[in-house]
Amino acid sequence: MSSTEKTANVAIVGAGLVGALNAIYFAKRGWKVDLFELRKDMRLPEVKANQRGKSINLALSERGLSALRNSGLDLDQLILEAAVPLRARMVHIGKEGRQMSQAYGKKDQHINAVDRARLNEELLDIADKLDNITIYFEHNLLQTNMDKGELIFTVGSEKKTYQSDLIVGADGAYSRTRAQLMRRIRMDYAQEYIDTAYCELTMPPIKNAGGEDDFALDPNHLHIWPRHTFMLIALPNPDKTFTCTLFMPFSMFENIDSDSKVMDFFREHFNDSIPLIGEKRLLQEYSSNPRGALISIKCKPYHYKDKAMIIGDAAHAMVPFYGQGMNCGFQDIQVLHETLDKHNVGAELSADGKVSGLQKALDEYSIERSKDAHAICDLAMYNHYEMQSAVTSPLYLARKRLEGTLHHYFPKTVIPLYTMVSFTTIRYSEAIRRWNHQTWWLNAAAATSVSVVAATAVGLGLRYYEPMIKSISKYACRT
Template sequence: MAIAKKEAGTPQSVAVVGAGPVGALAALYMAQLGWRVSLYEARSDIRKEQVYHGRSINLALSTRGILALRGTKLNLDEEVLREAIPMRGRMIHDQHGRQSSQAYGVHGEASRWTYINSVDRGKLNCRLLDAAEKHPNIKLKFGHKVVHCQPDLGALVVETGTDDARETFTISHDFIIGADGAFSTIRRALMRCTRMDYQQAYIPHCYRELTIQARVDAEGNRSFAMDPYHLHIWPKMSYMMIALPNTDQSFTCTLFMPQEKFDAIRSQQQLVEFFQQEFPDAYELIGRESLCEEYFRNPLGSLISIKCKPYHYQDKMVIIGDAAHSMVPFYGQGMNAGMEDVMILQEMLLRYQNSLSDALDAYTALRHDDAVAICDLAMYNYVEMRAHVHSPVYRARKAIEGVLYRLMPSYVVPLYTMVSFTTIRYSEATRRSQRQGRWIYIASGVALAVTLGLAFAATTISLSHHHRRHRQQAPTSAA
C-alpha cells in the first residue's frame, strides 16, 4: 500500500501517543500503511489490569466506529460486535416507572445500521491492543508517559518507571500523532508552535456511574432486570439518568446532574429519599445497599467540550480523537468520531502520497467543520434527552419526520439517523437537518390543517344532523 512520506525511501517512523481506542486504531492503520509505529501509553497494559480504571464502563458504538474497525481488514468489527448488545431505541422511564419505547430506526428494520451497540470500553480497547501487538510494525510501550514534545525536532520527552525510580529520555520520530485524550500533552505542544484557536467549556453537569445488577433466580440463572435492547433514559428536565446493558446482564447507569445537586446529597438518607422520589423504579432495581455504596464510592466525572484548530503542524505532528475535539457524551459519538478521524487521516495520506504536509493541511481543512458540528450536536442532544423526549410536540415532530423519511428518503433523513447510522459528514448532517426542518414545518402545517378541517367537517355534519332531527321532532304550528 502507498505511504505518504516526507521523502521517498525507507519507511518512516511514527510515534502514536495514547493507546486509548483512537490511538490503538491509528497505530494499526499507520502500520498497515507501512510506517514503523511506536505506541506510547502512560498507563500500564490494561489487558493485565483486574479492573478497568478509565472513563465510562460501556459506550455506544455506531456506524462510523464500526466502519473504522472494519477498515483494518482484521475482522475487528465482527469480533467487537459479537460481544456487543444492540440497542434498538430509547426506553423512556417516567416518574411512575412507566416505560415507552422510541425506536432509532424509523423503518422498524433491525439491521446493524439502525441500532447502536453497547460495548465494553475496556474489552474494545483490549481487542485493538491485541491486534496492534500482533502487527510486526508496531511496538507497544506501556508505562511511557510523554511529558514534553518538541515538534520541530520530532522529539518526545518520555517518562517511565514508578515513583521510586523514574527515568526520563528523549526520542525522535519522523511524525507524531497525538491521541492522548482531552488533556493532551501533544495539543499543548501544538499550541506553542501554531496560531491555534482554542475553546474549552466545562458544562455544569457531572456524572457518576451506578449499577443495576443482573437478576439471579433460585437456580442461579442470570437475566436482565430491564429490556436489554434499549438505551434507558430517565429524563428529569434539568438532569437525567441513562442505563446501558452489559454482557453480564447488568446495566451501567450514569447519573448526569449539576455538581451542586450531587454535592447537596450528603447522607444515605438524603440519597435514598432522592431516588425514591425521582427514580422509584431504578431505585428498586439498584437496591438501597448498592446505591449507597456506589454513590459515595464512585468518582464524580466532569464533562468538557473542546474545539481547536489547526490539528497539525507542518509535516511533524497531528492530533486526533479527544485530543482534537472533546465533546459531551450525549450523542454517543466521541469515540466514533475519533475512530472516523483515523479513517479520514488515512484517506488524506493516500490522496497526498507525496507530501505529508499537504495531507495534514487537507486533514485539518476537512475535519474541523465536522468536529465542531458534532461537538455542538452533542451539546444540543443533552437538552433533547433530558427535557424533550417526553414532550408530545417532540414526539409528533419525530413521527412526522419518520413519515417523511418513508415517503421521500432522499429529501428527509432524521438527524439522529444521519449522525449515528451513516457516514454523512457531521457538518453536512447539521445543514441538511436545518433544511429539512422546512419540510417538517410544512408537513406539520398540512397535518394540522387536515386535522382541523376534518374536525370542522365532523362538527358541521353532526350539527346539521342534530338540527334536522330537532326539526323533524318539533310540533308544527300550521293548521
C-alpha cells in the same frame, strides 16, 4: 521499495481506543509505528483487577463500525461478537416508572453497547501481532521538539528520547501533545465545562426462571429517566449488568449528602430503579464513586506542518450525550487515511527525509475535519437538552413520528438527524446542513398547506424545531 529508501516512522502518543486503531491503520499503510502509553498495559492481570473509573460502556454506531471495517482486518465483526444491540430508548416516566420505547431508527437499525476495556484490549492484541508496531507502556510524555521529530518521555525515574517522522497525539481531552502543539502554532482553542456532573452506579443481574443471571431491564434498550435538570441512564454490559449514570448539577450532588436524602431523592424521581440497583449498593456507590466533570473542547488547526497532529478526544472532546465520542474518533482515523490516500502518501521517505504529499494531506484533513468535529460537539451539547427534557414532550413525539413517516415515503429527502448521525457516515457538518434544509422544506410544505391535516401535523412538528434550532445555533456560533 528500493534499498536506498527508508520507511517513514510515526510516533502515536496514547494507546487508548483511537491511538490503538490509528496504529493499526498506519501499520497497514506500511509505516513503522511506535505506540506510547502513559499507563501500564491494561491487559496485565493486576491492572484488570483494578479496572473501572472510566465509563465502561460505549455506544458503537455506524461511523465507528465503518472505521473498524475499513481497517481490512474484520475488526467490526470481532467487536460486534460481544456487543449488545440497542434498538431503542426506553423512557421511564413518573414515579411508577411507566416505560415507553422509542426506536432509534428503522427495524434493522441499532447501536451497539460495547465494553470499553474489552474493545481496547482487542485492538492492543491486534497491534501487538503486527510486526511494524512497537508498544511502549508507562511512557509519560514530557516534551516534544516537533521540528526535529523528537519526543522526550519520563519512564520511571529516567528520561528517554525517541525519534519520529510524524508525531500523532491521541492522548485524550487533557492531551499533553496538544499542549505542546499550542506552543508551536497559533491554535484557536475553546473549552467549556457544563454544570452537570456524573456519578456511576451498577445495576446487578437478576436470576431468571432457570436460576441463571439475566438483565434486570430489557437489554436492547438504552434506558433513560429524564427529569429536566437531571437524569439517570442505564446501558447494558455483556456480563448482564447495567451501568447506570446519574447526570445532575454539581450543586445537587453537594446538597444530597446523606443516606436519607439519597433515598428520598431516588424514591421521588427514580423509584423503579431502587429495587434493581439495591438500596445498600445504591447508597454505597453514590457516596464513594467519584463525580466526573464534563468538558467540551474545540480547536483548530490540528497539525504543525508535516511534523505533528492531534486526533480523537485530543482534538475534540465532547459531552457524552450523542454517544459519538468514540465514533467520531474512529471516523477521524478513516478520514485521515482516506485523505492520505487522496494525496498518494506512501510509506517511503524521500532523499530530503520527507514523506511526499504528507503536508498537503494534513493541511486538508485539519481544515475539513475540524468543521465536522465542531458540528458534533455542538450536537452533543444539544442532545443533553433533548435527553433531559424533550423526550417526554408530546410535541417532540409528534415531530419524531412525522419525521419518521416522511422518511418512510421520501427516504432520501427527509432523514431524521439521529439517523444521519448514528446510522450513516455523512459528514457531521453535512448532516446539520441537510437537517436545516429539511426544516426549511417542512416549513415550506406547511406554508403551501397541501392539506389542513398535513399542515397541522407539520406545524406541530415545527413548533418543536424552533428551540432546537435556536439551541443548536447557540452552540454553533464562533466555531
